[in-house]
Amino acid sequence: MQLSHFFQRRNNMVLGVDISAGGIKFLELSKKGARFRIESFAQEALPTGTVVDHEIKDIPALGSAIQRGVVRSATRLKNAAIALASSKVITKVIQMPDFLDEHQMETQIELEADRYVPYPRDEVNLDFQIMGTSREKTGKIDVLLAAARSENIQSRVSALSLANLATQVVDVEAYAIETAFNYLADHSQDESLNGPVAIVDIGREVTQLIILDNRKLIYTRELAFGGKQLTDKIKARYSLSDTQASTAHRGTGLPESYFDEVLAPFRQYIAGQIAKALQVYQVSTEHRRVGRILLAGGCATITGLNVVVERDLGLRTTIANPFANMEVAAGLNADHIAQEAPSFMVACGLALRSFD
Ligand SMILES: Nc1ncnc2c1ncn2[C@@H]1O[C@H](COP(=O)(O)OP(=O)(O)OP(=O)(O)O)[C@@H](O)[C@H]1O
Numbered sequence: 001m002q003l004s005h006f007f008q009r010r011n012n013m014v015l016g017v018d019i020s021a022g023g024i025k026f027l028e029l030s031k032k033g034a035r036f037r038i039e040s041f042a043q044e045a046l047p048t049g050t051v052v053d054h055e056i057k058d059i060p061a062l063g064s065a066i067q068r069g070v071v072r073s074a075t076r077l078k079n080a081a082i083a084l085a086s087s088k089v090i091t092k093v094i095q096m097p098d099f100l101d102e103h104q105m106e107t108q109i110e111l112e113a114d115r116y117v118p119y120p121r122d123e124v125n126l127d128f129q130i131m132g133t134s135r136e137k138t139g140k141i142d143v144l145l146a147a148a149r150s151e152n153i154q155s156r157v158s159a160l161s162l163a164n165l166a167t168q169v170v171d172v173e174a175y176a177i178e179t180a181f182n183y184l185a186d187h188s189q190d191e192s193l194n195g196p197v198a199i200v201d202i203g204r205e206v207t208q209l210i211i212l213d214n215r216k217l218i219y220t221r222e223l224a225f226g227g228k229q230l231t232d233k234i235k236a237r238y239s240l241s242d243t244q245a246s247t248a249h250r251g252t253g254l255p256e257s258y259f260d261e262v263l264a265p266f267r268q269y270i271a272g273q274i275a276k277a278l279q280v281y282q283v284s285t286e287h288r289r290v291g292r293i294l295l296a297g298g299c300a301t302i303t304g305l306n307v308v309v310e311r312d313l314g315l316r317t318t319i320a321n322p323f324a325n326m327e328v329a330a331g332l333n334a335d336h337i338a339q340e341a342p343s344f345m346v347a348c349g350l351a352l353r354s355f356d
Protein backbone atom coordinates (compact mmCIF):
# COMPACT_ATOMS: atom_id res chain seq x y z
CA MET A 1 0.00 0.00 0.00
CA GLN A 2 1.28 3.38 -0.87
CA LEU A 3 0.11 6.87 -0.13
CA SER A 4 -0.26 8.45 -3.51
CA HIS A 5 -1.77 11.81 -2.69
CA PHE A 6 -4.82 11.67 -4.90
CA PHE A 7 -5.96 15.07 -3.89
CA GLN A 8 -2.60 16.70 -4.11
CA ARG A 9 -2.01 19.76 -6.19
CA ARG A 10 1.01 21.93 -6.65
CA ASN A 11 1.06 25.39 -8.09
CA ASN A 12 0.76 24.31 -11.68
CA MET A 13 -2.24 25.06 -13.84
CA VAL A 14 -4.04 21.89 -14.86
CA LEU A 15 -6.03 20.84 -17.89
CA GLY A 16 -9.24 19.09 -16.85
CA VAL A 17 -9.46 15.76 -18.66
CA ASP A 18 -12.70 13.82 -18.15
CA ILE A 19 -12.38 10.30 -19.56
CA SER A 20 -15.62 8.32 -20.11
CA ALA A 21 -16.54 5.29 -22.16
CA GLY A 22 -18.05 7.48 -24.86
CA GLY A 23 -15.35 10.08 -25.09
CA ILE A 24 -12.95 12.52 -23.50
CA LYS A 25 -13.65 16.11 -22.52
CA PHE A 26 -10.92 18.72 -22.16
CA LEU A 27 -11.19 22.05 -20.38
CA GLU A 28 -8.71 24.77 -19.51
CA LEU A 29 -9.73 27.72 -17.37
CA SER A 30 -7.90 30.88 -16.45
CA LYS A 31 -8.73 33.39 -13.75
CA LYS A 32 -8.35 37.13 -13.66
CA GLY A 33 -9.47 38.74 -10.43
CA ALA A 34 -12.63 36.86 -9.56
CA ARG A 35 -13.53 36.12 -13.16
CA PHE A 36 -12.94 32.80 -14.90
CA ARG A 37 -12.37 32.36 -18.60
CA ILE A 38 -12.57 29.27 -20.77
CA GLU A 39 -9.22 29.13 -22.56
CA SER A 40 -9.57 25.80 -24.29
CA PHE A 41 -12.40 23.39 -24.82
CA ALA A 42 -12.54 20.12 -26.74
CA GLN A 43 -14.22 16.74 -26.98
CA GLU A 44 -12.79 13.64 -28.55
CA ALA A 45 -14.71 10.42 -29.25
CA LEU A 46 -13.26 7.09 -28.12
CA PRO A 47 -13.36 3.87 -30.12
CA THR A 48 -15.78 1.34 -28.59
CA GLY A 49 -13.99 -0.94 -26.17
CA THR A 50 -11.25 1.53 -25.16
CA VAL A 51 -12.87 2.20 -21.79
CA VAL A 52 -15.25 -0.40 -20.40
CA ASP A 53 -16.91 -0.19 -17.02
CA HIS A 54 -14.54 2.66 -16.08
CA GLU A 55 -11.49 0.52 -16.79
CA ILE A 56 -8.93 1.33 -19.47
CA LYS A 57 -8.77 -1.62 -21.85
CA ASP A 58 -6.52 -0.06 -24.47
CA ILE A 59 -3.90 2.40 -23.20
CA PRO A 60 -2.38 3.23 -26.63
CA ALA A 61 -5.84 3.96 -28.12
CA LEU A 62 -6.69 6.19 -25.17
CA GLY A 63 -3.28 7.88 -25.45
CA SER A 64 -3.79 8.75 -29.13
CA ALA A 65 -7.31 10.03 -28.49
CA ILE A 66 -5.97 12.25 -25.70
CA GLN A 67 -3.23 13.45 -28.04
CA ARG A 68 -5.81 14.34 -30.74
CA GLY A 69 -7.97 16.14 -28.17
CA VAL A 70 -5.00 18.11 -26.84
CA VAL A 71 -4.14 19.24 -30.37
CA ARG A 72 -7.76 20.12 -31.06
CA SER A 73 -8.03 22.06 -27.80
CA ALA A 74 -4.83 23.97 -28.61
CA THR A 75 -3.95 24.05 -24.93
CA ARG A 76 -0.39 24.72 -23.89
CA LEU A 77 -0.78 23.14 -20.47
CA LYS A 78 1.41 20.17 -19.70
CA ASN A 79 -0.28 19.06 -16.49
CA ALA A 80 -3.63 17.35 -16.19
CA ALA A 81 -6.29 16.70 -13.58
CA ILE A 82 -8.28 13.51 -14.03
CA ALA A 83 -11.03 11.80 -12.06
CA LEU A 84 -11.79 8.24 -11.14
CA ALA A 85 -15.40 7.06 -11.22
CA SER A 86 -16.91 7.34 -7.76
CA SER A 87 -17.90 3.66 -7.94
CA LYS A 88 -14.20 2.74 -8.26
CA VAL A 89 -13.08 4.61 -5.17
CA ILE A 90 -13.73 3.54 -1.63
CA THR A 91 -14.17 6.51 0.62
CA LYS A 92 -14.75 6.59 4.31
CA VAL A 93 -14.72 9.27 6.96
CA ILE A 94 -12.81 8.08 10.00
CA GLN A 95 -11.96 9.79 13.27
CA MET A 96 -8.38 10.35 14.44
CA PRO A 97 -6.98 11.89 17.61
CA ASP A 98 -6.47 15.62 17.06
CA PHE A 99 -2.88 15.68 18.38
CA LEU A 100 -1.26 13.64 15.58
CA ASP A 101 1.05 15.41 13.16
CA GLU A 102 0.78 14.61 9.46
CA HIS A 103 3.48 11.96 9.57
CA GLN A 104 1.94 10.16 12.54
CA MET A 105 -1.40 10.40 10.81
CA GLU A 106 -0.02 8.69 7.69
CA THR A 107 1.38 5.87 9.77
CA GLN A 108 -1.90 5.46 11.59
CA ILE A 109 -3.89 5.49 8.36
CA GLU A 110 -1.63 2.86 6.81
CA LEU A 111 -2.42 0.67 9.78
CA GLU A 112 -6.14 1.31 9.75
CA ALA A 113 -6.64 1.10 5.99
CA ASP A 114 -6.58 -2.67 6.03
CA ARG A 115 -9.88 -2.62 7.84
CA TYR A 116 -11.56 -0.64 5.10
CA VAL A 117 -10.00 -1.75 1.85
CA PRO A 118 -10.85 -5.19 0.44
CA TYR A 119 -7.86 -5.44 -1.94
CA PRO A 120 -4.32 -6.70 -1.43
CA ARG A 121 -2.14 -3.96 0.08
CA ASP A 122 0.26 -3.62 -2.82
CA GLU A 123 -2.55 -3.09 -5.34
CA VAL A 124 -4.05 -0.06 -3.70
CA ASN A 125 -3.38 3.65 -3.70
CA LEU A 126 -4.50 5.43 -0.62
CA ASP A 127 -4.93 9.06 0.28
CA PHE A 128 -6.54 11.12 2.98
CA GLN A 129 -7.79 14.61 3.52
CA ILE A 130 -8.30 16.27 6.87
CA MET A 131 -11.82 17.61 7.04
CA GLY A 132 -11.72 19.36 10.43
CA THR A 133 -12.85 18.91 14.01
CA SER A 134 -15.21 15.99 14.39
CA ARG A 135 -18.78 16.92 15.14
CA GLU A 136 -19.42 13.47 16.52
CA LYS A 137 -16.50 12.95 18.89
CA THR A 138 -14.62 15.45 21.03
CA GLY A 139 -10.83 15.46 20.80
CA LYS A 140 -11.02 13.92 17.35
CA ILE A 141 -10.76 15.15 13.80
CA ASP A 142 -12.61 13.79 10.79
CA VAL A 143 -10.37 12.39 8.09
CA LEU A 144 -11.58 11.43 4.63
CA LEU A 145 -9.92 8.23 3.48
CA ALA A 146 -9.90 7.39 -0.23
CA ALA A 147 -8.60 4.18 -1.73
CA ALA A 148 -8.47 3.04 -5.34
CA ARG A 149 -6.82 0.22 -7.22
CA SER A 150 -3.41 1.39 -8.41
CA GLU A 151 -4.09 -0.10 -11.82
CA ASN A 152 -7.02 2.26 -12.40
CA ILE A 153 -4.79 5.22 -11.73
CA GLN A 154 -1.69 3.91 -13.46
CA SER A 155 -3.44 3.09 -16.75
CA ARG A 156 -4.76 6.65 -16.98
CA VAL A 157 -1.42 8.17 -16.03
CA SER A 158 0.27 6.07 -18.75
CA ALA A 159 -2.23 7.11 -21.43
CA LEU A 160 -1.83 10.78 -20.50
CA SER A 161 1.93 10.49 -20.66
CA LEU A 162 1.63 9.15 -24.22
CA ALA A 163 0.13 12.56 -24.98
CA ASN A 164 2.91 14.33 -23.04
CA LEU A 165 0.68 15.26 -20.14
CA ALA A 166 1.79 14.79 -16.56
CA THR A 167 -0.96 13.78 -14.16
CA GLN A 168 -0.97 16.33 -11.40
CA VAL A 169 -4.30 15.67 -9.74
CA VAL A 170 -6.31 12.48 -9.42
CA ASP A 171 -9.74 13.41 -8.16
CA VAL A 172 -13.01 11.48 -7.82
CA GLU A 173 -15.90 12.26 -10.21
CA ALA A 174 -18.35 13.01 -7.42
CA TYR A 175 -15.92 15.48 -5.80
CA ALA A 176 -15.23 17.12 -9.16
CA ILE A 177 -18.98 17.58 -9.57
CA GLU A 178 -19.14 18.98 -6.03
CA THR A 179 -16.42 21.51 -6.95
CA ALA A 180 -18.26 22.56 -10.12
CA PHE A 181 -21.52 22.78 -8.18
CA ASN A 182 -19.97 25.07 -5.60
CA TYR A 183 -18.74 27.40 -8.34
CA LEU A 184 -22.18 27.37 -9.90
CA ALA A 185 -23.96 27.97 -6.59
CA ASP A 186 -21.56 30.84 -5.77
CA HIS A 187 -22.70 32.51 -8.97
CA SER A 188 -26.40 31.97 -8.49
CA GLN A 189 -29.01 33.88 -6.50
CA ASP A 190 -30.92 30.65 -5.95
CA GLU A 191 -31.05 30.01 -2.20
CA SER A 192 -32.47 26.51 -2.70
CA LEU A 193 -29.03 25.39 -3.89
CA ASN A 194 -27.82 25.60 -0.28
CA GLY A 195 -30.36 23.04 0.88
CA PRO A 196 -30.46 19.36 -0.08
CA VAL A 197 -29.89 19.19 -3.86
CA ALA A 198 -29.73 16.17 -6.14
CA ILE A 199 -27.47 16.46 -9.17
CA VAL A 200 -28.39 13.87 -11.77
CA ASP A 201 -25.58 13.60 -14.33
CA ILE A 202 -27.05 11.57 -17.19
CA GLY A 203 -24.30 10.38 -19.52
CA ARG A 204 -24.22 7.84 -22.28
CA GLU A 205 -24.12 4.60 -20.37
CA VAL A 206 -24.34 5.62 -16.76
CA THR A 207 -25.97 8.24 -14.61
CA GLN A 208 -24.41 9.65 -11.47
CA LEU A 209 -26.73 10.64 -8.67
CA ILE A 210 -25.00 13.03 -6.33
CA ILE A 211 -26.69 14.56 -3.33
CA LEU A 212 -25.34 17.60 -1.54
CA ASP A 213 -26.58 19.40 1.51
CA ASN A 214 -25.21 22.72 2.61
CA ARG A 215 -23.07 22.46 -0.55
CA LYS A 216 -21.31 19.34 0.72
CA LEU A 217 -21.47 15.92 -0.85
CA ILE A 218 -23.46 13.51 1.30
CA TYR A 219 -24.45 10.68 -1.02
CA THR A 220 -23.50 9.22 -4.35
CA ARG A 221 -24.85 6.36 -6.48
CA GLU A 222 -24.20 5.13 -9.97
CA LEU A 223 -27.36 4.29 -11.90
CA ALA A 224 -27.43 2.04 -14.95
CA PHE A 225 -29.20 4.16 -17.55
CA GLY A 226 -28.20 6.81 -20.06
CA GLY A 227 -28.47 8.29 -23.52
CA LYS A 228 -27.32 5.11 -25.22
CA GLN A 229 -30.76 3.63 -24.56
CA LEU A 230 -32.34 6.44 -26.57
CA THR A 231 -29.76 5.98 -29.33
CA ASP A 232 -30.52 2.25 -29.45
CA LYS A 233 -34.26 2.92 -29.69
CA ILE A 234 -33.75 5.38 -32.53
CA LYS A 235 -31.48 2.92 -34.27
CA ALA A 236 -33.94 0.05 -34.12
CA ARG A 237 -37.03 2.08 -34.91
CA TYR A 238 -35.66 4.03 -37.88
CA SER A 239 -33.04 1.53 -39.10
CA LEU A 240 -30.11 3.90 -38.68
CA SER A 241 -26.43 3.18 -38.12
CA ASP A 242 -24.86 3.78 -34.71
CA THR A 243 -23.29 7.02 -35.85
CA GLN A 244 -26.48 8.33 -37.44
CA ALA A 245 -28.56 7.37 -34.41
CA SER A 246 -26.19 8.91 -31.86
CA THR A 247 -26.65 12.40 -33.33
CA ALA A 248 -30.34 12.10 -34.19
CA HIS A 249 -31.69 12.64 -30.64
CA ARG A 250 -32.75 16.21 -31.37
CA GLY A 251 -35.08 14.80 -34.00
CA THR A 252 -33.43 16.40 -37.03
CA GLY A 253 -34.19 14.21 -40.04
CA LEU A 254 -36.48 11.89 -38.09
CA PRO A 255 -40.21 11.50 -38.77
CA GLU A 256 -42.71 13.42 -36.65
CA SER A 257 -43.53 10.20 -34.77
CA TYR A 258 -40.15 10.42 -33.01
CA PHE A 259 -41.23 13.08 -30.57
CA ASP A 260 -44.38 11.37 -29.30
CA GLU A 261 -43.47 7.75 -29.72
CA VAL A 262 -39.77 7.62 -28.82
CA LEU A 263 -38.65 10.80 -27.06
CA ALA A 264 -41.68 11.28 -24.80
CA PRO A 265 -41.57 7.70 -23.37
CA PHE A 266 -37.81 8.07 -22.85
CA ARG A 267 -38.31 11.28 -20.85
CA GLN A 268 -40.94 9.50 -18.80
CA TYR A 269 -38.59 6.57 -18.25
CA ILE A 270 -35.78 8.85 -17.03
CA ALA A 271 -38.11 10.70 -14.66
CA GLY A 272 -39.23 7.32 -13.28
CA GLN A 273 -35.63 6.17 -12.76
CA ILE A 274 -34.75 9.39 -10.94
CA ALA A 275 -37.83 9.07 -8.73
CA LYS A 276 -36.88 5.50 -7.86
CA ALA A 277 -33.28 6.43 -7.05
CA LEU A 278 -34.38 9.28 -4.80
CA GLN A 279 -36.74 6.93 -3.02
CA VAL A 280 -33.88 4.51 -2.36
CA TYR A 281 -31.85 7.42 -1.00
CA GLN A 282 -34.66 8.61 1.21
CA VAL A 283 -35.37 5.26 2.83
CA SER A 284 -31.70 4.35 3.26
CA THR A 285 -30.44 7.49 4.98
CA GLU A 286 -31.48 9.85 7.71
CA HIS A 287 -30.53 12.89 5.70
CA ARG A 288 -33.00 15.62 4.86
CA ARG A 289 -35.28 15.11 1.87
CA VAL A 290 -34.07 16.43 -1.45
CA GLY A 291 -35.78 19.70 -2.30
CA ARG A 292 -34.18 20.59 -5.60
CA ILE A 293 -32.88 18.84 -8.72
CA LEU A 294 -30.15 19.85 -11.16
CA LEU A 295 -29.85 17.89 -14.39
CA ALA A 296 -26.37 17.48 -15.86
CA GLY A 297 -24.66 15.30 -18.47
CA GLY A 298 -25.32 15.12 -22.19
CA CYS A 299 -28.96 14.08 -21.66
CA ALA A 300 -29.81 17.06 -19.44
CA THR A 301 -30.70 19.05 -22.52
CA ILE A 302 -33.22 16.55 -23.87
CA THR A 303 -36.11 18.82 -24.83
CA GLY A 304 -38.60 19.06 -22.01
CA LEU A 305 -36.82 16.64 -19.67
CA ASN A 306 -36.53 19.18 -16.85
CA VAL A 307 -40.24 19.97 -17.18
CA VAL A 308 -41.26 16.30 -16.95
CA VAL A 309 -38.95 15.61 -13.98
CA GLU A 310 -40.20 18.70 -12.18
CA ARG A 311 -43.83 17.75 -12.74
CA ASP A 312 -43.49 14.05 -11.88
CA LEU A 313 -41.32 14.52 -8.80
CA GLY A 314 -42.81 17.79 -7.65
CA LEU A 315 -39.34 19.30 -7.21
CA ARG A 316 -37.93 22.36 -8.93
CA THR A 317 -35.65 21.07 -11.68
CA THR A 318 -33.20 23.05 -13.79
CA ILE A 319 -30.26 22.32 -16.06
CA ALA A 320 -26.82 22.74 -14.51
CA ASN A 321 -24.61 25.35 -16.11
CA PRO A 322 -21.06 25.12 -14.74
CA PHE A 323 -19.98 27.88 -17.13
CA ALA A 324 -22.36 30.50 -15.73
CA ASN A 325 -20.53 33.84 -15.54
CA MET A 326 -17.45 32.56 -17.32
CA GLU A 327 -15.92 34.38 -20.24
CA VAL A 328 -14.98 32.53 -23.38
CA ALA A 329 -11.63 33.18 -25.04
CA ALA A 330 -11.67 34.74 -28.50
CA GLY A 331 -11.69 32.16 -31.26
CA LEU A 332 -13.77 29.60 -29.35
CA ASN A 333 -17.36 28.82 -30.33
CA ALA A 334 -19.31 30.27 -27.41
CA ASP A 335 -22.68 28.91 -28.58
CA HIS A 336 -21.37 25.38 -28.86
CA ILE A 337 -19.70 25.62 -25.44
CA ALA A 338 -22.92 26.89 -23.85
CA GLN A 339 -24.83 23.99 -25.39
CA GLU A 340 -22.37 21.40 -24.08
CA ALA A 341 -21.99 23.03 -20.64
CA PRO A 342 -24.18 20.57 -18.64
CA SER A 343 -22.02 17.64 -19.74
CA PHE A 344 -18.86 19.44 -18.57
CA MET A 345 -19.54 19.32 -14.81
CA VAL A 346 -16.70 16.85 -14.14
CA ALA A 347 -14.28 18.55 -16.55
CA CYS A 348 -15.09 21.90 -14.97
CA GLY A 349 -14.53 20.64 -11.43
CA LEU A 350 -11.18 19.26 -12.58
CA ALA A 351 -10.12 22.45 -14.36
CA LEU A 352 -11.03 24.46 -11.25
CA ARG A 353 -8.40 22.49 -9.33
CA SER A 354 -5.85 24.92 -10.81
CA PHE A 355 -7.09 27.53 -8.35
CA ASP A 356 -7.60 25.77 -5.02
N1 LIG B 1 -29.81 17.08 -26.91
C1 LIG B 1 -29.68 15.80 -26.59
N2 LIG B 1 -30.76 15.00 -26.53
C2 LIG B 1 -30.64 13.71 -26.19
N3 LIG B 1 -29.48 13.11 -25.88
C3 LIG B 1 -28.37 13.84 -25.96
C4 LIG B 1 -28.38 15.22 -26.32
N4 LIG B 1 -27.11 15.66 -26.28
C5 LIG B 1 -26.34 14.62 -25.92
N5 LIG B 1 -27.07 13.52 -25.74
C6 LIG B 1 -26.64 12.18 -25.33
O1 LIG B 1 -25.83 12.36 -24.17
C7 LIG B 1 -24.91 11.27 -24.06
C8 LIG B 1 -23.53 11.81 -23.79
O2 LIG B 1 -23.54 12.47 -22.54
P1 LIG B 1 -22.18 12.74 -21.74
O3 LIG B 1 -21.26 13.48 -22.62
O4 LIG B 1 -22.55 13.32 -20.44
O5 LIG B 1 -21.72 11.23 -21.56
P2 LIG B 1 -20.32 10.61 -21.13
O6 LIG B 1 -19.81 11.34 -19.97
O7 LIG B 1 -19.44 10.52 -22.32
O8 LIG B 1 -20.78 9.15 -20.76
P3 LIG B 1 -20.70 8.32 -19.41
O9 LIG B 1 -20.68 9.32 -18.31
O10 LIG B 1 -21.90 7.46 -19.46
O11 LIG B 1 -19.44 7.53 -19.53
C9 LIG B 1 -24.97 10.52 -25.38
O12 LIG B 1 -25.72 9.35 -25.19
C10 LIG B 1 -25.73 11.49 -26.31
O13 LIG B 1 -26.46 10.78 -27.28
Ligand SMILES: [Mg+2]
Binding pocket: 020, 203, 297, 346
Ligand atom coordinates in the same frame (compact mmCIF):
# COMPACT_ATOMS: atom_id res chain seq x y z
MG1 LIG C 1 -19.72 11.59 -17.91
